[in-house]
Amino acid sequence: MSSSSAAVPKHLNFITGNKNKLAEVQAILQGVIELQNQNVDLVEIQGTVEEVTKDKCRRAAEAINGPVLVEDTCLCFKAMNDLPGPYIKWFMLSLGPLQMHKLLEGFEDKSAQAVCTFGYSAGPGHEPILFQGRTDGKLVQSRGPTVFGWDSCFEYEGQTYAEMDKSEKNKISHRGKALDKLKEWLGSQV
Numbered sequence: 001m002s003s004s005s006a007a008v009p010k011h012l013n014f015i016t017g018n019k020n021k022l023a024e025v026q027a028i029l030q031g032v033i034e035l036q037n038q039n040v041d042l043v044e045i046q047g048t049v050e051e052v053t054k055d056k057c058r059r060a061a062e063a064i065n066g067p068v069l070v071e072d073t074c075l076c077f078k079a080m081n082d083l084p085g086p087y088i089k090w091f092m093l094s095l096g097p098l099q100m101h102k103l104l105e106g107f108e109d110k111s112a113q114a115v116c117t118f119g120y121s122a123g124p125g126h127e128p129i130l131f132q133g134r135t136d137g138k139l140v141q142s143r144g145p146t147v148f149g150w151d152s153c154f155e156y157e158g159q160t161y162a163e164m165d166k167s168e169k170n171k172i173s174h175r176g177k178a179l180d181k182l183k184e185w186l187g188s189q190v
């Protein structure tokens, strides 16, 4: 039997191999809930971001045999009907942040949307619950430190994510917005 209902967790076990993601999630959830981390290499299927995150969450719950939090991040270009979306990681690995803007060179519309989807499962057999945040911006030539993924080529209100202070990014970011929803859910559980 599959169920999403479960008591509110005392801590969250965030399964990710991405240190930069982990650092942001730790900063945003500080003082809200205790965060643990395990790095499990999870297969990521093809599909919509919701399908990818749910599947990732189920696999993580089975691998750990317990409650898990996972997250999948997309970068969607309007001119490309939302591609690369969940496949942005492979474009990042292949092009890197310095060449990413070339993807939209032939298009006038540089609009991009960053999408972050967290999935929480209370354990194997428990249906994942999703929390999603979206931030609109545009794809630009890299500006700022190239520390985290495509931060230096995603511009939001005149600044790239990489040019912002971390705390500033976390306030308006796709991840910050998704975690606002997770916090609201945690607060609503008794």
Ligand SMILES: O=P(O)(O)OP(=O)(O)OP(=O)(O)OC[C@H]1O[C@@H](n2cnc3c(O)ncnc32)[C@H](O)[C@@H]1O
Pocket: 015, 016, 017, 018, 021, 044, 071, 072, 073, 074, 088, 089, 090, 092, 093, 148, 149, 150, 151, 161, 175
């Ligand atoms: O283990 P997981 O959590 O899956 O970590 P990952 O690095 O594989 O992450 P994703 O599958 O979600 O792929 C998203 C890609 O986008 C990058 N990314 C994620 N969040 C980002 C952010 O806030 N700013 C810039 N790049 C980001 C990340 O480095 C990946 O290349």
Ligand SMILES: [Mg+2]
Pocket: 044, 089
């Ligand atoms: Mg991944």
